[in-house]
Amino acid sequence: MKKSSKAFIILGLILVCILAGYGCVSGIYNNLVSQEESVEAAWSDVQNQYQRRLDLIPSLTLTVKKVALQEADAFKALTDARKAASAKVNISNSIINNEQDLNDYIRCQEQLGAAIDNILSIGNSYSELSKSQNFAGLKEQIKAANNKILDSQKEYNHIALAYNTTIRKMPAVLFAGSFGFSKKAYIK
Numbered sequence: 060m061k062k063s064s065k066a067f068i069i070l071g072l073i074l075v076c077i078l079a080g081y082g083c084v085s086g087i088y089n090n091l092v093s094q095e096e097s098v099e100a101a102w103s104d105v106q107n108q109y110q111r112r113l114d115l116i117p118s119l120t121l122t123v124k125k126v127a128l129q130e131a132d133a134f135k136a137l138t139d140a141r142k143a144a145s146a147k148v149n150i151s152n153s154i155i156n157n158e159q160d161l162n163d164y165i166r167c168q169e170q171l172g173a174a175i176d177n178i179l180s181i182g183n184s185y186s187e188l189s190k191s192q193n194f195a196g197l198k199e200q201i202k203a204a205n206n207k208i209l210d211s212q213k214e215y216n217h218i219a220l221a222y223n224t225t226i227r228k229m230p231a232v233l234f235a236g237s238f239g240f241s242k243k244a245y246i247k
Contacts, residue, residue, distance in 0.1 A: 083230070084234060087230060087231050087234055088234065088238055090225065090231070091222075091225065091226065091231060091234075091235060091238065091240050094218075094221060094222040094225055095222060095240060095243075097218050097221075097222070098155065098215070098218050098219050098222045098243050099152045099155070101211070101214050101215040101218045101219070102152055102154075102155050102215055103152070104211045104214070104215070105208070105211045105212055105215050105246070106150075107211075108204065108207045108208040108211045109144070109168055109208060111204050111207070112171075112172075112175070112201065112204035112205065112208065113141065113144060113145060113171070115197060115200055115201055115204060116137065116141050116175065118193075118197055119175070119178060119179075119182075119197050119201065120134060120137060120138075120178070122182070122188070122191070122193050122194050122197060123178055123181060123182045123188065123194070125188075126182075126185045126187060126188045127181050127182065127185055127188070130178075130181050133174075133177050133178055133181055134178070136174045136177065137171075137174040137175065137177070137178050139174075140167075140170045140171040140173075140174040141171060141174070143167050143170070143171070144167050144168055144170075144171040147164050147167055147168075150164070154244075155219070155243045155244055156241055156242075156243065156244065157244060158244035158245070160244075161244040161245075161246065162244075162247060165246055165247070168208075172205065175201060179198060179201065182194055182198075212246045215246060216245050216246055219243040219244075219245055220245070222243055223242050223243060226240050226241075226242065
């Protein structure tokens with residue numbers, strides 16, 4: 060064999076190795092991008108469900124206030140919790156990168172949920188309100204919103220688990236950090 064033929068074979072093998080390596084790395088990268096997008100989409104759904112519940116509060120407050128005017132403390136607690144939750148409902152997706160920030164967000168939403176439950180129990184204690192179609196409809200909508208929140212949180216945690224597992228497994232673990240992929244926080 061001539062030297063030039065050997066050089067072409069060696070050059071061809073090097074080129075094949077480079078292309079195979081590039082294909083492998085780009086496949087890993089594209090998989091991580093897809094999974095990270097899925098985590099962010101699931102997080103957006105969680106936020107949408109919280110927003111849906113938040114949007115029901117003005118109607119609930121108006122309905123219950125008509126009958127239960129003396130419950131000022133409960134309405135103030137609901138207003139304060141709604142204000143705090145409103146400030147945090149559509150925040151940056153970067154929150155899912157920080158467990159403490161995510162837990163603060165969830166705690167704020169739980170306080171709002173407790174305030175809503177308090178208003179609902181007040182409404183139930185007034186017979187004319189508990190018989191109202193409007194109040195009953197709002198109760199059902201809030202119950203449905205709370206169920207959707209729980210479902211979306213569960214789905215988010217499931218997708219985040221798959222993503223977090225992928226970035227820690229071989230061969231993705233070799234590239235994830237250098238490509239900027241980091242662990243996503245779970246909703247507790």
